[in-house]
Amino acid sequence: MAMALARTPPVGAHELPARRYARLAEPFRLYRGGVIEQPVVAYECWGRLNDARDNTVLLFTGLSPSAHAASSAADPKPGWWESMIGDGRPIDTRRFHVVCVNSLGSPFGSSSPVSIDPRTQRSCGISFPELAVEDIAAAGHAALATLGIERVAAVVGPSLGGMTVLAYCVQFPETVGSLVTISGAAHANPFAIALRSLQREMVRSDPAWRGGNYEPGRGPRLGLRLARKLGTITYRSAAEWEQRFGRQRVPATAGLSGDFRPQFEVEAYLEHQALRFADTFDANCYLQLSRAMDQFDLSDHGGGSLAGAFAKFARRPALVLGVETDMLFPIDQQREIADHLRAAGSPVEFHAFPSLQGHDAFLADLARFEPAIGGFFAGIRTAG
Amino acid sequence: MAMALARTPPVGAHELPARRYARLAEPFRLYRGGVIEQPVVAYECWGRLNDARDNTVLLFTGLSPSAHAASSAADPKPGWWESMIGDGRPIDTRRFHVVCVNSLGSPFGSSSPVSIDPRTQRSCGISFPELAVEDIAAAGHAALATLGIERVAAVVGPSLGGMTVLAYCVQFPETVGSLVTISGAAHANPFAIALRSLQREMVRSDPAWRGGNYEPGRGPRLGLRLARKLGTITYRSAAEWEQRFGRQRVPATAGLSGDFRPQFEVEAYLEHQALRFADTFDANCYLQLSRAMDQFDLSDHGGGSLAGAFAKFARRPALVLGVETDMLFPIDQQREIADHLRAAGSPVEFHAFPSLQGHDAFLADLARFEPAIGGFFAGIRTAG
Numbered sequence: 095m096a097m098a099l100a101r102t103p104p105v106g107a108h109e110l111p112a113r114r115y116a117r118l119a120e121p122f123r124l125y126r127g128g129v130i131e132q133p134v135v136a137y138e139c140w141g142r143l144n145d146a147r148d149n150t151v152l153l154f155t156g157l158s159p160s161a162h163a164a165s166s167a168a169d170p171k172p173g174w175w176e177s178m179i180g181d182g183r184p185i186d187t188r189r190f191h192v193v194c195v196n197s198l199g200s201p202f203g204s205s206s207p208v209s210i211d212p213r214t215q216r217s218c219g220i221s222f223p224e225l226a227v228e229d230i231a232a233a234g235h236a237a238l239a240t241l242g243i244e245r246v247a248a249v250v251g252p253s254l255g256g257m258t259v260l261a262y263c264v265q266f267p268e269t270v271g272s273l274v275t276i277s278g279a280a281h282a283n284p285f286a287i288a289l290r291s292l293q294r295e296m297v298r299s300d301p302a303w304r305g306g307n308y309e310p311g312r313g314p315r316l317g318l319r320l321a322r323k324l325g326t327i328t329y330r331s332a333a334e335w336e337q338r339f340g341r342q343r344v345p346a347t348a349g350l351s352g353d354f355r356p357q358f359e360v361e362a363y364l365e366h367q368a369l370r371f372a373d374t375f376d377a378n379c380y381l382q383l384s385r386a387m388d389q390f391d392l393s394d395h396g397g398g399s400l401a402g403a404f405a406k407f408a409r410r411p412a413l414v415l416g417v418e419t420d421m422l423f424p425i426d427q428q429r430e431i432a433d434h435l436r437a438a439g440s441p442v443e444f445h446a447f448p449s450l451q452g453h454d455a456f457l458a459d460l461a462r463f464e465p466a467i468g469g470f471f472a473g474i475r476t477a478g
Numbered sequence: 479m480a481m482a483l484a485r486t487p488p489v490g491a492h493e494l495p496a497r498r499y500a501r502l503a504e505p506f507r508l509y510r511g512g513v514i515e516q517p518v519v520a521y522e523c524w525g526r527l528n529d530a531r532d533n534t535v536l537l538f539t540g541l542s543p544s545a546h547a548a549s550s551a552a553d554p555k556p557g558w559w560e561s562m563i564g565d566g567r568p569i570d571t572r573r574f575h576v577v578c579v580n581s582l583g584s585p586f587g588s589s590s591p592v593s594i595d596p597r598t599q600r601s602c603g604i605s606f607p608e609l610a611v612e613d614i615a616a617a618g619h620a621a622l623a624t625l626g627i628e629r630v631a632a633v634v635g636p637s638l639g640g641m642t643v644l645a646y647c648v649q650f651p652e653t654v655g656s657l658v659t660i661s662g663a664a665h666a667n668p669f670a671i672a673l674r675s676l677q678r679e680m681v682r683s684d685p686a687w688r689g690g691n692y693e694p695g696r697g698p699r700l701g702l703r704l705a706r707k708l709g710t711i712t713y714r715s716a717a718e719w720e721q722r723f724g725r726q727r728v729p730a731t732a733g734l735s736g737d738f739r740p741q742f743e744v745e746a747y748l749e750h751q752a753l754r755f756a757d758t759f760d761a762n763c764y765l766q767l768s769r770a771m772d773q774f775d776l777s778d779h780g781g782g783s784l785a786g787a788f789a790k791f792a793r794r795p796a797l798v799l800g801v802e803t804d805m806l807f808p809i810d811q812q813r814e815i816a817d818h819l820r821a822a823g824s825p826v827e828f829h830a831f832p833s834l835q836g837h838d839a840f841l842a843d844l845a846r847f848e849p850a851i852g853g854f855f856a857g858i859r860t861a862g
Binding site (some may be wrong): 281282283284285286287288289291292294295296298299301316320323324327331332335336338339340341354356357358359360361364381385388391421424 | 665666667668669670671672673675676678679680682683685700704707708711715716719720722723724725738740741742743744745748765769772775805808
């Protein structure tokens with residue numbers, strides 16, 4: 095059986111004063127059979143747990159971000175959902191205790207392929223066991239347990255985080271007060287699988303991947319760059335790019351048409367996004383998280399029936415948000431989630447936003463997302 | 479000034495009995511400044527030129543195919559538009575003389591990076607001068623001139639061929655009786671540019687590309703495979719794949735989830751398509767044709783104004799076909815062509831088909847395309 099160990103805290107953690115680490119009970123058994131020893135989940139918190147311990151909002155992330163969803167006194171750097179979380183913000187930290195967990199398998203503090211195995215003093219790398227979305231959810235649940243939190247007022251997540259919300263609800267239904275899925279999916283469709291499969295092949299095809307056995311920090315940077323370019327293309331929409339870039343050219347390369355170098359602004363934008371990702375993300379972590387998204391199918395928890403799976407967490411109030419221009423987690427998949435939740439007796443608020451920003455709209459079109467999320471949280475009753 | 483030479487006919491042509499070669503007048507000056515010496519265009523013909531020489535239909539292709547659009551007595555192998563061209567078919571060879579030209583820059587017989595330079599007995603490769611869509615059109619025009627054909631009843635093309643139709647009309651307006659553009663574009667949009675730019679980067683990133691200086695047949699097969707997978711993803715639609723593949727798995731790899739090998743049917747389909755392309759297409763040809771599509775902008779012929787460019791070939795009857803699920807040449811770009819043609823006084827028949835097959839619908843959803851094209855050609859008057 096595959097195993098992996100993790101040291102807590104990882105190297106460099108002193109630079110991240112808001113990041114905390116939850117040591118989970120051992121061994122942490124994975125959904126597809128592997129085991130993680132010395133399992134750890136990195137997380138950040140905002141607001142305060144009330145005396146009734148019923149005001150926690152558990153936030154899962156998309157594929158790329160860390161647990162740094164918002165700034166705090168300890169770390170004033172803006173987070174990836176800065177305007178959503180805080181005093182007077184849609185997820186109001188005067189009322190809610192917000193916990194954002196770094197996904198298991200992600201390189202930003204939780205147990206993952208970059209974790210150091212204390213027995214070998216080397217990173218786990220390709221020997222990290224197969225990760226499932228169910229494991230990300232279970233690690234978040236276990237992290238809350240270390241904080242003495244048994245129930246959550248809401249579990250929330252966009253993209254991969256939206257999948258994780260469903261995996262959480264189906265595994266721990268009695269602990270969930272309500273749920274918010276944003277541009278998620280109950281299962282990946284073949285178009286998204288095709289894109290992610292190609293992204294993984296780009297990474298694996300880079301000779302620097304070395305079958306997964308690269309030295310930390312010397313991995314397949316080219317493959318990650320190419321994969322992230324494809325990701326960036328699919329995270330937005332053609333309509334947005336028409337507005338933002340049109341056929342604008344990069345002035346500095348105007349004379350370079352004789353070779354095959356980038357000439358258009360949109361190409362420079364992709365390069366910038368790709369370099370930023372390749373500088374910070376680990377290839378084996380990327381492969382694990384990407385594959386987990388393809389493999390996820392909520393119907394596995396309902397004997398092959400989606401309705402059967404949704405029935406396991408019936409009657410929780412739910413907010414389902416999606417975007418009409420999302421090509422990766424298309425709006426029909428959001429509607430599918432909303433329909434199944436309603437069929438299972440949940441009061442569901444569903445919005446299909448006409449945002450131009452595609453899958454990334456939850457980060458970019460906050461004028462639509464903030465009121466919907468704020469309104470939903472205002473309606474959640476807590477003791478505090 | 480960059481130059482390239484081509485031998486006629488190329489090696490292997492004896493296996494293609496229907497393929498003919500037009501030697502063009504020398505030197506053939508390219509739109510962006512290069513020159514091709516000993517220029518040649520490969521083509522195939524169906525039907526007969528009438529005595530008035532006014533019944534020719536000039537057909538340009540998409541990026542990948544050869545001039546073998548349909549079978550004939552000389553070559554019974556089905557062509558890429560087999561059901562569209564022939565006796566009693568939508569483009570009826572009892573009435574029309576159909577000439578399909580292999581695009582300049584394509585590896586299937588016309589002057590291209592795989593052409594042999596007789597001075598060195600080596601292929602032109604990376605030294606082939608920069609190709610433009612305008613050159614593909616001009617080479618087609620020059621090929622007809624070698625046949626004594628001055629005017630065409632219609633110029634027709636899908637995808638890159640649709641761009642080529644517009645480049646043809648704007649350069650040779652007095653010679654065009656009518657036009658048919660299918661899933662083409664008056665200029666590439668930034669989404670399509672981003673995808674093609676990434677495809678070219680995949681090819682160039684393959685070490686086997688060697689800066690374009692690979693030995694013929696020993697080029698960047700991996701890069702071409704990856705690029706073609708991305709192409710295949712964008713040529714179809716998510717909705718079609720949901721129907722065709724869903725989450726079906728490849729049975730033989732059911733036990734392989736522990737590594738990162740393909741597991742879903744859609745991945746096997748992509749691999750099949752990609753291998754077929756990498757087996758037959760040359761990397762430098764691909765780079766040239768792909769870049770030409772990004773660079774094409776019909777408004778360059780109207781002093782920066784699309785309306786000005788369309789005004790140069792006003793009042794020709796036109797058929798404009800597009801598909802609502804096309805993500806590469808989206809339906810708005812088809813509507814743009816139709817609107818500009820109408821504004822320039824053309825009688826325009828425009829169809830936005832709801833086909834599921836995306837950009838490739840002109841090859842796959844013939845039940846919609848055949849009647850539209852047949853009806854349009856039935857209305858074209860010729861002397862014969």
